[in-house]
Amino acid sequence: MTEQNLDDIDFLSEDDDGIVEGSREENRKFEHYRFVADKGQTMLRIDKFLSVRIEGISRNRIQQAADADCILVNGQPVKSSYKVKPLDVISIVMDRPRRELEIIPEDIPLDIVYEDDVLMVINKPAGMVVHPGHGNYTGTLVNAVAYHLNRDDIRDMDDPRLGLVHRIDKDTSGLLLVAKTPEAKTNLCGQFFRKETKRMYAALVWGNPAGDHGTIEGNIGRDPNDRMRMRVFPDGDHGKPAVTHYSVLERFGYVTFVQCRLETGRTHQIRVHMKQIGHPLFNDERYGGNEILRGTRFAKYKQFVFNCFALCPRQCLHAQTLGFVHPNTGEELYFESDIPEDMQSVIDKWRAYGSVAR
Incomplete structure (x- = not known):
């Protein structure tokens, strides 16, 4: 069997935005790994069994695979606590055929x-x-x-x-x-x-947060009802701890320009946390921000919002600053990126709209 890091498989990916939605054959599964336990196999949790047989994989990743019903024993899905028995046939399956990932160098401009x-x-x-x-x-x-x-x-x-x-x-x-x-x-x-880096994101969110500063805490994990989305779980239940600090930069009435500082780096963290407190990112389709969530019923206002969606056809989120210590010199490095034109144009439109409304 060809070696492949289990982290490359989509249901375990740190970034799911690369998955093409609607392209999979419903209910069909394809085997990516197969193991047969020895006759003398002692009873052992399946996450431990697999972690020593697949290079570069953590037990947490295996547990996520089990939660997604992608680990089968003798043809049946099992949880990560399942105890492997002699001659068990263990498969890791996906809803797409196996394909080896190869990095093909491409002449694509980089900033x-x-x-x-x-x-x-x-x-x-x-x-x-x-x-x-x-x-x-x-x-x-x-x-x-x-x-x-x-x-x-x-x-x-x-x-x-x-x-x-x-x-x-x-x-x-x-x-x-x-x-x-x-x-x-x-x-x-x-x-x-160790949370020693400095990362700040700029975001445009729906609504008007009550305070100028706030902290959002809550475990983030994959939504069991929609594998393309993440959600907040009660502490100690599912997911991993996540902390986001936000500050209001400018209020436009129905939307707010905020800055978010991450303590942790979970998948979709800012998008999920802001939705959790009732302020989804503007035009974030996956988390409901691509609908008119605040404002009036007037047709002119609706057209204004739709025009904003067209100007920035994505979630309004920008990784604006990055600070870290150089691994060789020990020098503290800090970088800042201007807000891109599509997002800035929407902010400018809301600023102008807010001034007229006042």
């Missing part, structure tokens, strides 16, 4: 904010998928980085030579950090893990 021998800071445009995955095997930021670094021998999207230190969603714009050596990747990932 490189900073680069030296060990790292790069890239300003990613909205609409660009960060890494290859189902439905997006080419045209991604990783393909562009492979070309920029003149590497045509990369087979693993998490190869240290293409070290994505963190990721942002397809339709989120802004700053991304890429490590160019294994040592730099280890150091920078450690800074993210």
